[in-house]
Amino acid sequence: MARINVAYIGLVVLLATTVMTASQRYQDCVQKKNIAQAQEECVRYLGIPCARLAVYNDYIYPNDTETQCMVRCMGVNLGWWNDEHGVQEPAIRNFFHPDPEDTQYDRRTYHCLKSQRLDNPASHLDVCDRAYESFRCYYEQYGNIVVTPQFVPLSSLQLSDVVLQCANMLQFPGYSSKKCDDSVKPSERDLGCLARCLLLRTGLYSDQHGPNLDRLYVQCNNYANETRFRETTSTCYRQLKAECPDECILARRFLKECFDEGATVDRASLALSAVADGLAEQVLGCVDEDGVEQVL
Ligand SMILES: *[C@@H]1O[C@H](CO)[C@@H](O)[C@H](O)[C@H]1NC(C)=O
Numbered sequence: 509m510a511r512i513n514v515a516y517i518g519l520v521v522l523l524a525t526t527v528m529t530a531s532q533r534y535q536d537c538v539q540k541k542n543i544a545q546a547q548e549e550c551v552r553y554l555g556i557p558c559a560r561l562a563v564y565n566d567y568i569y570p571n572d573t574e575t576q577c578m579v580r581c582m583g584v585n586l587g588w589w590n591d592e593h594g595v596q597e598p599a600i601r602n603f604f605h606p607d608p609e610d611t612q613y614d615r616r617t618y619h620c621l622k623s624q625r626l627d628n629p630a631s632h633l634d635v636c637d638r639a640y641e642s643f644r645c646y647y648e649q650y651g652n653i654v655v656t657p658q659f660v661p662l663s664s665l666q667l668s669d670v671v672l673q674c675a676n677m678l679q680f681p682g683y684s685s686k687k688c689d690d691s692v693k694p695s696e697r698d699l700g701c702l703a704r705c706l707l708l709r710t711g712l713y714s715d716q717h718g719p720n721l722d723r724l725y726v727q728c729n730n731y732a733n734e735t736r737f738r739e740t741t742s743t744c745y746r747q748l749k750a751e752c753p754d755e756c757i758l759a760r761r762f763l764k765e766c767f768d769e770g771a772t773v774d775r776a777s778l779a780l781s782a783v784a785d786g787l788a789e790q791v792l793g794c795v796d797e798d799g800v801e802q803v804l
């Protein structure tokens with residue numbers, strides 16, 4: 509009887525594990541994380557005593573150097589902090605939930621950042637202090653902490669890596685893990701399929717639903733007006749979809765043609781254009797410049 513029970517428990521555990529693994533399946537290259545996970549990692553990396561983690565897990569952040577640098581680390585980990593450019597608004601907003609009745613949260617947060625000149629990197633020399641004070645502005649003025657994992661934007665290095673993996677998986681002409689073969693020219697469709705693989709693998713897009721605007725907004729960063737970004741990007745996509753039956757060609761034209769606003773907004777499509785650089789330097793070292801520019 510005991511033996512059966514053990515086997516039964518084993519089976520239940522196995523099934524439960526299988527179900528959990530399936531639901532937490534590492535989906536392509538999409539990263540999602542919450543504040544608690546990121547700070548647990550940062551406490552370990554920075555060698556902060558474990559007792560401190562319990563305090564942070566209650567979302568209490570004392571004003572000391574150790575905590576300030578932990579908050580900076582958590583911000584880098586979640587993609588909402590950058591020493592050079594400061595707080596990345598599209599990314600940090602997802603980690604806070606404004607009260608539905610509150611109409612002033614945006615304005616208050618802006619004033620909090622502005623009053624401490626956190627929007628001006630030159631005003632504070634210490635990056636931990638700046639990251640910490642920026643985080644506090646959101647925490648105190650914007651809304652409550654969101655506990656569910658949120659989309660973490662990919663760095664340009666990660667994007668380049670996705671392009672490399674895609675080129676490898678698709679056996680992209682001219683790409684070989686060992687050497688370049690510059691006698692092979694990729695076709696329009698090859699270039700399109702590489703762009704499509706990049707978009708699918710990063711979770712920024714699906715064939716069925718088109719662009720994932722929530723994630724694209726975070727990934728592209730720095731679009732001043734979210735409403736306009738959503739309108740122009742989805743209108744552009746719908747127009748292309750109507751005239752573009754091929755999924756690869758559609759994906760490539762979407763990348764090339766639907767981020768025009770990027771030209772007028774500083775660094776707007778930074779991350780995606782970094783992919784073009786990545787392509788230029790690594791993936792297609794063997795393909796001529798024109799070939800590279802054709803991808804994006
Ligand atoms: C944290 O401490 C510094 C230095 O003592 C101070 O200037 C700053 O205002 C404090 N920040 C908060 C949010 O209390």
Ligand SMILES: *[C@@H]1O[C@H](CO)[C@@H](O)[C@H](O)[C@H]1NC(C)=O
Pocket residue numbers: 733734735736
């Ligand atoms: C953002 O864009 C929308 C649509 O184009 C416009 O109605 C709105 O006034 C803009 N908001 C700001 C703050 O510029």
